[in-house]
Amino acid sequence: MPKLSMTVNGEPVTGDVEARTLLVDFLRRNLGLTGTHVGCDTSQCGSCVVEADGKAIKACTAFAVACEGANVTTIEGLASNGQLHPMQEAFRTHHGLQCGFCTPGMIMAALDIVRRKGKDLDEATIRAELEGNLCRCTGYHNIVKAIQAGAAGM
Amino acid sequence: MTESGIGARVTRKEDQRFITGRGRYTDDITLPRQTYAAFVRSPHAHATLDKVDVTQARKAPDVIAVLTGEDFKKDGVGGVPCGFVPAPGPQNTPPRPALAHAKVRFVGDLVAMVIAETPAQAKSAVELVKVDYGTLKACVDPAKALDEDQPQLHDEAPGNLCIDWQLGDNDATDKAFAGAHHVTRLEFINNRKVPNAMETRCTNAVYDPGTESFTLYSSSQIPHITRLLLAAFELGIPEHKLRVVAPDVGGGFGSKLSHYPEETLVTWAARKVNRPVKWTGDRSEAFLSDTHGRDHVTEAELALDRDGKILGLRVKTFANLGAYLSTFGALSSTYLYATLLSGQYVIPAIHCSVKGVFTNTAPIDAERGAGRPEATYVVERLMETAGRETGIGVVELRRRNFIKPDAFPYQTPVALLYDSGDYEPVLDEALKLADYDGFPERRAAAEKNGKLRGIGLSTYIEACGLAPSNVAGAIGAGVGLYETAEIRFSPTGSVVIYSGAKSQGQGHETTFAQLVAEKLGIETDKIELVEGDTGEVQWGHGTYGSRSLVVGGSAIMKACDKVIEKATKVAAHLLEASPADIKFESGTFTVKGTDKSKSIGEVIMAAYVPHNFPLQEMEPGLDARSFYDPANFTFPFGCHVCEVEVDPETGVTTIVNWVAVDDFGTIINPMIVEGQVHGGIAHGVGQALLECAVYDPDSGQLLTGSYNDYTMPRASDLPSFTLGFTCTPSPHNPLGSKGCGEAGAIAAPPAVINAITDAIGVRELAMPATPQTVWRALQGAQVKQAAE
Numbered sequence: 001m002p003k004l005s006m007t008v009n010g011e012p013v014t015g016d017v018e019a020r021t022l023l024v025d026f027l028r029r030n031l032g033l034t035g036t037h038v039g040c041d042t043s044q045c046g047s048c049v050v051e052a053d054g055k056a057i058k059a060c061t062a063f064a065v066a067c068e069g070a071n072v073t074t075i076e077g078l079a080s081n082g083q084l085h086p087m088q089e090a091f092r093t094h095h096g097l098q099c100g101f102c103t104p105g106m107i108m109a110a111l112d113i114v115r116r117k118g119k120d121l122d123e124a125t126i127r128a129e130l131e132g133n134l135c136r137c138t139g140y141h142n143i144v145k146a147i148q149a150g151a152a153g154m
Numbered sequence: 155m156t157e158s159g160i161g162a163r164v165t166r167k168e169d170q171r172f173i174t175g176r177g178r179y180t181d182d183i184t185l186p187r188q189t190y191a192a193f194v195r196s197p198h199a200h201a202t203l204d205k206v207d208v209t210q211a212r213k214a215p216d217v218i219a220v221l222t223g224e225d226f227k228k229d230g231v232g233g234v235p236c237g238f239v240p241a242p243g244p245q246n247t248p249p250r251p252a253l254a255h256a257k258v259r260f261v262g263d264l265v266a267m268v269i270a271e272t273p274a275q276a277k278s279a280v281e282l283v284k285v286d287y288g289t290l291k292a293c294v295d296p297a298k299a300l301d302e303d304q305p306q307l308h309d310e311a312p313g314n315l316c317i318d319w320q321l322g323d324n325d326a327t328d329k330a331f332a333g334a335h336h337v338t339r340l341e342f343i344n345n346r347k348v349p350n351a352m353e354t355r356c357t358n359a360v361y362d363p364g365t366e367s368f369t370l371y372s373s374s375q376i377p378h379i380t381r382l383l384l385a386a387f388e389l390g391i392p393e394h395k396l397r398v399v400a401p402d403v404g405g406g407f408g409s410k411l412s413h414y415p416e417e418t419l420v421t422w423a424a425r426k427v428n429r430p431v432k433w434t435g436d437r438s439e440a441f442l443s444d445t446h447g448r449d450h451v452t453e454a455e456l457a458l459d460r461d462g463k464i465l466g467l468r469v470k471t472f473a474n475l476g477a478y479l480s481t482f483g484a485l486s487s488t489y490l491y492a493t494l495l496s497g498q499y500v501i502p503a504i505h506c507s508v509k510g511v512f513t514n515t516a517p518i519d520a521e522r523g524a525g526r527p528e529a530t531y532v533v534e535r536l537m538e539t540a541g542r543e544t545g546i547g548v549v550e551l552r553r554r555n556f557i558k559p560d561a562f563p564y565q566t567p568v569a570l571l572y573d574s575g576d577y578e579p580v581l582d583e584a585l586k587l588a589d590y591d592g593f594p595e596r597r598a599a600a601e602k603n604g605k606l607r608g609i610g611l612s613t614y615i616e617a618c619g620l621a622p623s624n625v626a627g628a629i630g631a632g633v634g635l636y637e638t639a640e641i642r643f644s645p646t647g648s649v650v651i652y653s654g655a656k657s658q659g660q661g662h663e664t665t666f667a668q669l670v671a672e673k674l675g676i677e678t679d680k681i682e683l684v685e686g687d688t689g690e691v692q693w694g695h696g697t698y699g700s701r702s703l704v705v706g707g708s709a710i711m712k713a714c715d716k717v718i719e720k721a722t723k724v725a726a727h728l729l730e731a732s733p734a735d736i737k738f739e740s741g742t743f744t745v746k747g748t749d750k751s752k753s754i755g756e757v758i759m760a761a762y763v764p765h766n767f768p769l770q771e772m773e774p775g776l777d778a779r780s781f782y783d784p785a786n787f788t789f790p791f792g793c794h795v796c797e798v799e800v801d802p803e804t805g806v807t808t809i810v811n812w813v814a815v816d817d818f819g820t821i822i823n824p825m826i827v828e829g830q831v832h833g834g835i836a837h838g839v840g841q842a843l844l845e846c847a848v849y850d851p852d853s854g855q856l857l858t859g860s861y862n863d864y865t866m867p868r869a870s871d872l873p874s875f876t877l878g879f880t881c882t883p884s885p886h887n888p889l890g891s892k893g894c895g896e897a898g899a900i901a902a903p904p905a906v907i908n909a910i911t912d913a914i915g916v917r918e919l920a921m922p923a924t925p926q927t928v929w930r931a932l933q934g935a936q937v938k939q940a941a942e
Binding site: 018021136143 | 861
């Protein structure tokens, strides 16, 4: 079994994983970081979005071994020193979540939108950029508000 | 209203774990010596199961066991029960073994179970199971299933008929139509919808041989009902030997309100292999085997007199029930459907007949709205169409037929007694917010840009807050439907609420805490909620049907009343006064007319550390419980206005404006209620524009088996919504609340289709109104116009 090492949420980690192990399964099962979720099998729902080397990727569509040496951030790595990230706070303030299952992926995707489009996001941009994230609970209305506010607060 | 009580727009307590990725969904739980299950599912819609050869699979690496229908039958485990038979019956109720035996009846039907050390090894070994099937013809269309040439699914259901059911007065309805000045007739299909909660179903069972008891973790809306069915009817064990725990549940929408064979199988297997067995469904399995919703084929007609007053409504429906009856069976196609056909209107005569049929498709059960979207679609499409074709107008026709505010309580001809309502102000407010009067100008402007604008209404009513137990029993339910609450204190003033509800995102931890904060004057950060664990919660009926605030919340209010009654006596003792002289307000007990007082915190401490306590008169402690049985359903209602713009070149529909004015009675947390309306509208728009589960009519294959083919609503498909609320409190529960979770899904589809038919000038349009469907309809209309 290939031996794997990478950095996750600032900590160096290693593992012995089968080559077919997905990054999301490595995070969830090997590292116990269950905040990243699996919601589909066609790479469309976005529940699995994490940041790898500064870019959002879908962890369900990446092999763990392909992320050898990568710097990965998951939802668990956003808060620092007990302080929530402004994007996390914004989701709470604006009721941008209900069941919470899509939420980690939404928040990670939102941060990627800010990286690429800046902090001053309008509704149309956010809605278009969320093409890769499905939510079945909120109807997106409050997610859009949360991302707008979270971005402005960064 | 206190800062954190009823009506307060407080942020949610549960969000802390969700926004930090520390939610605890069923797949997040891994037990010591965990094993993993994967299933062999039938690739055929209809076939005899001739041989299941598991020899190779059993030898595969890390495989612990491979179990088949034969093993299941040998162990004498009962079949998965159906908990509902629509009165007066009869219902043909075929058995449903958890693992198929002799025959498979839909693509995805369970054939064998592989248990291995890892999920990947289990899935690999599934491919090594060799099954010989004898393929049979399949039928998927509910309108054809009863035809003589169709293959028969079950010996117990001749002709594939499950129920032949009706409601209303056939003779009176015939007379109404005989005397009608105008009849509007429509035929439509209410398209099959897959609930698609973002968390797929997951279930994990462990057996303790020392106590001969099981624990089952399951992503479920109904933990106690699951325990009852699985323990008493399938495993044949006392209920207290099975603990069912639903941890955080990532959405339900009806897909998790039945008890599934996978739950039976992991529980049975956990005892057989003496290790915990976990199955986590993938999205493909969710498409194949989660209960689906809707799938009605309907002919409906509305009879009007020359003044546009409704004389009668006649509805004939073929309801697809799928290959097997699920837990709630045909409830959504009978008593949650036909009883809403009066809508907001005075309709003197109604008759509805429903033929529920078996087909080689996934079982059907409740799906957000459960019968009320189907009914509202019938009524509101008829009303809008009749308003247009009579020339009376869609708004005026509604006004002429609304039940007037002084007519309540209003007995409909379809069983339901509406307790309260005032429909015109809601319509007026919605039209105002939507700038209905300004629409012709907007339409003209759009036309100059080559776009077609349309506007559509939906004035819906629904029945929720399920349900009075005697009514539930009378209509054919096997349980219930009260809700329980227990409130427990600790000496230093922590409060824990135990509720028989089970949130899948509805915010119970926050809302229920707000109720207790309001009643007892205790801060919400001292109040916690326990739900979903049969080991902790006495009994409950789960969460669905927009019932948990109305029924579960009312139980909490009643339990609080009991707390206050006893606490008042304790306070009286501490204050050396008589209970009659004690006033309780905002968490403080005061002797009337004095400034002598005790806080509820002091009273709690006194009750749990009873050193100064009337022990001769009463027991220590303040815990209280309530089993609340509602007196009636509740009847939320509203008006949604949808404005669309259609691109005639592509058939693409853009929703340019959405107004929803709803009446949910007393609102506890406006932020949460708004979220429920948003989410419900998204479901309804999904059904109207995007979603449809399609089975190939010849092979019975599910053609829409993944997100590649089944279109989910995305953020770019939806607008932001304008919401308004009126409040006619429900007169029969302590909150005055009505329930709000399904309203959007009920109201939305007819609003959308009414808008598009208005935009493109056609009378009928199928759902989902995809660009292709709209474009073709437009071409058809233009050809027709050219010919005229």
